[in-house]
Amino acid sequence: MTLASALDPIRLSGPQAAPAPEAPLARLGTLEVRLAANRAEREASFALRHAVFVAGPGEMAGDARGLETDAHDRSAVHLLVRDTAARDGSGTPATVGTCRLVLPQPQAEDAFAAASLFALAPLLVAHRDLVFCEVGRACVAPSHRRHGVIEALWRGLWVFSRRRHVDVLFGAASFPGADPRAHAETIAALTATPPPPSWRVAPRPEVAADLPAPGAAFDREAVLRALPPLIRGYLHLGALFSTGAAIDRDFGTTDLLVMTRLAATPARHRAHFARVTGV
Numbered sequence: 001m002t003l004a005s006a007l008d009p010i011r012l013s014g015p016q017a018a019p020a021p022e023a024p025l026a027r028l029g030t031l032e033v034r035l036a037a038n039r040a041e042r043e044a045s046f047a048l049r050h051a052v053f054v055a056g057p058g059e060m061a062g063d064a065r066g067l068e069t070d071a072h073d074r075s076a077v078h079l080l081v082r083d084t085a086a087r088d089g090s091g092t093p094a095t096v097g098t099c100r101l102v103l104p105q106p107q108a109e110d111a112f113a114a115a116s117l118f119a120l121a122p123l124l125v126a127h128r129d130l131v132f133c134e135v136g137r138a139c140v141a142p143s144h145r146r147h148g149v150i151e152a153l154w155r156g157l158w159v160f161s162r163r164r165h166v167d168v169l170f171g172a173a174s175f176p177g178a179d180p181r182a183h184a185e186t187i188a189a190l191t192a193t194p195p196p197p198s199w200r201v202a203p204r205p206e207v208a209a210d211l212p213a214p215g216a217a218f219d220r221e222a223v224l225r226a227l228p229p230l231i232r233g234y235l236h237l238g239a240l241f242s243t244g245a246a247i248d249r250d251f252g253t254t255d256l257l258v259m260t261r262l263a264a265t266p267a268r269h270r271a272h273f274a275r276v277t278g279v
Helices: 039-053 071-075 121-126 149-163 180-190 220-225 229-236 267-277
Strands: 026-028 031-035 077-087 093-102 132-140 168-176 246-248 253-261
Touching: 026 149, 026 267, 031 149, 039 077, 039 093, 039 132, 071 093, 077 149, 093 149, 132 149, 149 229, 149 267, 168 180, 168 229, 168 246, 180 220, 180 253, 229 253
Parallel strands: 132 168
Antiparallel strands: 026 031, 031 077, 077 093, 093 132, 168 253, 246 253
16 A cells, blocks of 8 residues: 655546546545545556656556556455545545555455555455455555645545445555665564464465565654555554565566454544444
């Protein structure tokens, strides 16, 4: 779940850019969170991803239309955060945040993008009674990185999960750069306590990172306080992390798998989401 910045909010104009009639999943100030309901809204998500992962510092491949997509998008739904105070000439709110939600039925390992980096089959078999939803391709426009977009995304994820009876949100938590030494202390801090046996997920051997031990001055609490907002949010919800990191050569990142069991969310966070979303 790489979180980065784009160059500007994405605004699509023309006849396909009309807002969808469905009510938003959640709101936060001028931000509204909804599922993409038509081609124009899906392409707004892909265009923001292109600005982040292709035009920005990433190494992903885009297309000539300025969209970033892959095979998993065909079966996914796309969560949009739009700013109703930032509109184009046609009146379409600017798309300032997005993430992709993959919720396949049946839940086979190869249906999830993270399976290219992590061995998911044992996890899915051990918890075949739970519904897993993969969260990926998360990104925020730089103009809105301090405008509550992450909180808005979380509200939308909460409502979506409640409505679709999702038990586990999971995905790749990405750190910039393919040199794991740059993130050795962060990864050590997040993986210091192994998950219960049935929740232990290892990176695939061909992409597993060779991680050095943290130095003698390692301060786990200080490292955790400095986490990126999205990963810090997962941690607050009681997330579990993979037993090792993987190198994503396509993105040029060092990744951990993060798993959030919604039933294990601390009571105060469940109460917060219920209060601000009504579910």
